[in-house]
Amino acid sequence: MTAPAHDVPHSVHSTGPAAEDYGPGVAGFEASGGDWDEIAREAIGEERIVVNMGPQHPSTHGVLRLMLEIDGETVTEARCGIGYLHTGIEKNMEYRTWTQGTTFCTRMDYLAPLFQEAAYCLGTERLLGITDDVPERAGVIRVLMMELNRVASHLVCLGTGGNEMGATTIMTLGFTAREEILRLFEAVTGLRMNHAYIRPGGVAQDVPEGFTENVRSLLPSLRKYIGMLGDLMLANPIFKSRLQGVGVLNLSGAFALGVTGPVLRSAGHPYDVRKAFPYSGYEDYDFDVPTDTAADCYARVVLRIEECYQSLKIVEQCLARLDDTVGAPVMVADKKIAWPAQLAVGSDGQGNSLDHIRKIMGTSMEALIHHFKLVTEGFGVPAGQAWQTVEHPRGELGVHVVSDGGTRPYRAHFRDPSFNNLQAVSVMCEGGQVADVVVAVASLDPVLGGVDR
Amino acid sequence: MSEHSGEVERRQQGPTAEVVRETTGMFGVQGTGDTSGYGGLTRTVTMPAAASRPYGGWFDEVVDVLAEVLGEAGVSFADAVERVVITDPRRTAEGEGPSRDAEMTLYVAREHLMAVCRALRDDQDLRFELSLGVSGVHYPDDVGRELHAVYHLTSVTHGRRLRLEVTCPDDDPHLPSTTTVYPANDWHERETWDFFGIVFEGHPALARIEMPDDWPGHPQRKDYPLGGIPVEYKGATVPPPNVRREYS
Numbered sequence: 001m002t003a004p005a006h007d008v009p010h011s012v013h014s015t016g017p018a019a020e021d022y023g024p025g026v027a028g029f030e031a032s033g034g035d036w037d038e039i040a041r042e043a044i045g046e047e048r049i050v051v052n053m054g055p056q057h058p059s060t061h062g063v064l065r066l067m068l069e070i071d072g073e074t075v076t077e078a079r080c081g082i083g084y085l086h087t088g089i090e091k092n093m094e095y096r097t098w099t100q101g102t103t104f105c106t107r108m109d110y111l112a113p114l115f116q117e118a119a120y121c122l123g124t125e126r127l128l129g130i131t132d133d134v135p136e137r138a139g140v141i142r143v144l145m146m147e148l149n150r151v152a153s154h155l156v157c158l159g160t161g162g163n164e165m166g167a168t169t170i171m172t173l174g175f176t177a178r179e180e181i182l183r184l185f186e187a188v189t190g191l192r193m194n195h196a197y198i199r200p201g202g203v204a205q206d207v208p209e210g211f212t213e214n215v216r217s218l219l220p221s222l223r224k225y226i227g228m229l230g231d232l233m234l235a236n237p238i239f240k241s242r243l244q245g246v247g248v249l250n251l252s253g254a255f256a257l258g259v260t261g262p263v264l265r266s267a268g269h270p271y272d273v274r275k276a277f278p279y280s281g282y283e284d285y286d287f288d289v290p291t292d293t294a295a296d297c298y299a300r301v302v303l304r305i306e307e308c309y310q311s312l313k314i315v316e317q318c319l320a321r322l323d324d325t326v327g328a329p330v331m332v333a334d335k336k337i338a339w340p341a342q343l344a345v346g347s348d349g350q351g352n353s354l355d356h357i358r359k360i361m362g363t364s365m366e367a368l369i370h371h372f373k374l375v376t377e378g379f380g381v382p383a384g385q386a387w388q389t390v391e392h393p394r395g396e397l398g399v400h401v402v403s404d405g406g407t408r409p410y411r412a413h414f415r416d417p418s419f420n421n422l423q424a425v426s427v428m429c430e431g432g433q434v435a436d437v438v439v440a441v442a443s444l445d446p447v448l449g450g451v452d453r
Numbered sequence: 454m455s456e457h458s459g460e461v462e463r464r465q466q467g468p469t470a471e472v473v474r475e476t477t478g479m480f481g482v483q484g485t486g487d488t489s490g491y492g493g494l495t496r497t498v499t500m501p502a503a504a505s506r507p508y509g510g511w512f513d514e515v516v517d518v519l520a521e522v523l524g525e526a527g528v529s530f531a532d533a534v535e536r537v538v539i540t541d542p543r544r545t546a547e548g549e550g551p552s553r554d555a556e557m558t559l560y561v562a563r564e565h566l567m568a569v570c571r572a573l574r575d576d577q578d579l580r581f582e583l584s585l586g587v588s589g590v591h592y593p594d595d596v597g598r599e600l601h602a603v604y605h606l607t608s609v610t611h612g613r614r615l616r617l618e619v620t621c622p623d624d625d626p627h628l629p630s631t632t633t634v635y636p637a638n639d640w641h642e643r644e645t646w647d648f649f650g651i652v653f654e655g656h657p658a659l660a661r662i663e664m665p666d667d668w669p670g671h672p673q674r675k676d677y678p679l680g681g682i683p684v685e686y687k688g689a690t691v692p693p694p695n696v697r698r699e700y701s
Binding site: 082083086088090091092094095096126127128129131132255256257258259260269271276277376377378382383384385386387389396398400402404405406407408410411413415419420422423452453 | 473474498499500501540542543553554556558582583584585586588589590591603605609612614616635636637638639640641644661662663664665672673679694695697699700
């Protein structure tokens, strides 16, 4: 290779010789063949390779960007870059009524929408001081929906986790099983995700007729699917060698980094918000909190499968309670907080029932005024702040709601478990292989919709 | 312990409710267009006021132990904790014990935040070992204390929850970083810097986390507009949410 002559006028070709791109003073190196290690040693003294994994990468669960400094196949430093899915949901909630807030927060962690709704509504009810006035049936429906959602979320975690290691069957099996649960959600809320079903004061509407039988008839097949997943994964020698001893985060590390959920429990601590700070009547349900001590990715898979079985156990108890409370209210009696509309299926899909319209338009001016005011303004919430957490599939989800006494949240902050847990990526990945990064991140199960909000 | 309790009581006597905002009129109408009849109405909205002893439940114990531990470290409780607030909307009768939803907030002076955090984490009777992050709140009308950082602590050992609230003025938005005590707060402080512009002194890498690195402004502040464009729907034009009428 010869050095380009600098006095030659710039070529008409768009791609000139590479050396012309650099001004004087920039060191250039010429090499023709040879070993890259030797060239690099000669040129910069050391070899330092930083690899960007993501944000567009199928194994990053969305738009997570991992910056890995690697030495051969060994990861020497790992850092996360997030924010690619930031949509300003918290800011938007400050411009909507308290009731409309559920429509926004349900879109944060899109694999576990009902947990955001429940945490936000429980926080709002705390501010209103009506926690005890929420009807029992509403609490049972909330628990039922959350536990089904937990199973659905864990199934995606296990399925995509398997897919990332090349086991497509695990993924198809996980998604097939999840589909059954989404069908139940659709029957109750009308939607497969983004439900906005749990509302301050209760739930939007009662479960449809025959729902409990539907769920009951589905439980055996769900158990079968989870059993098949377990059979596919837990004794598989390739699976075990990829996961065991990988992504280790011990107990003190987990506490220092605020890591909760299955990752904390895989290190041996049985901390579960459902047991430690019960909400929605969780203290009345019989279930166990599985733990492990291996603190590695394999232990987290085992725990997630165990948690699915425990959730189904809670679901069964919920179904019995639903059968005992048929016809009971699912929204607080206070009409100022309960959404004032009386919905019925009309010719254009859904709207206020004709009886309700006839009543407020024809017989009661007061009712009409109140209806109008409550629908346009929403209800006021006394000034103050509240902190409510729920046990999310990925850890402890916290909601900090602040009211200035108005009809909109003054501030709604969500402490998403995935956001916090991603801080552990460097601890879990550094010193391991590049291939272990995929496994370690999958064991944290981050959902970037929740991370970035 | 007794002399510290005395300090605690003295501390609570001043009028110490946080002003959120002053409102005039109703329905968001101002000036000559206001025919609502509410034009002369002025209201001051405040956050719940400082609580008085006994707080009830475990709250007294935590405050007493904290005062004692801080005293041993040479920090006066009265200087460190400006006010103790119990939020309990469900408690109706005076003298009744706190309900299950009761929450305690300690308003901590920023220069003593580290000492308070260390005491809360390390003392065996406090043991708030799990930090669930930091969230910011912007109160533009709370003059001299516009920016608040709220820390959510959990004691897994004792099954308790506690909230610390630290304030700083808009023209000096500096708070100490708690990452040396609670490493979990790393990203949460970055988020609070990103959204509110609070500078956490001593943070290992206080960079923006959600917004792009070159983003101007701090989006969660109240003076930062939401933005949005009008949307046409079935012939009518729906204004963007930030210019719709406010009722509160």
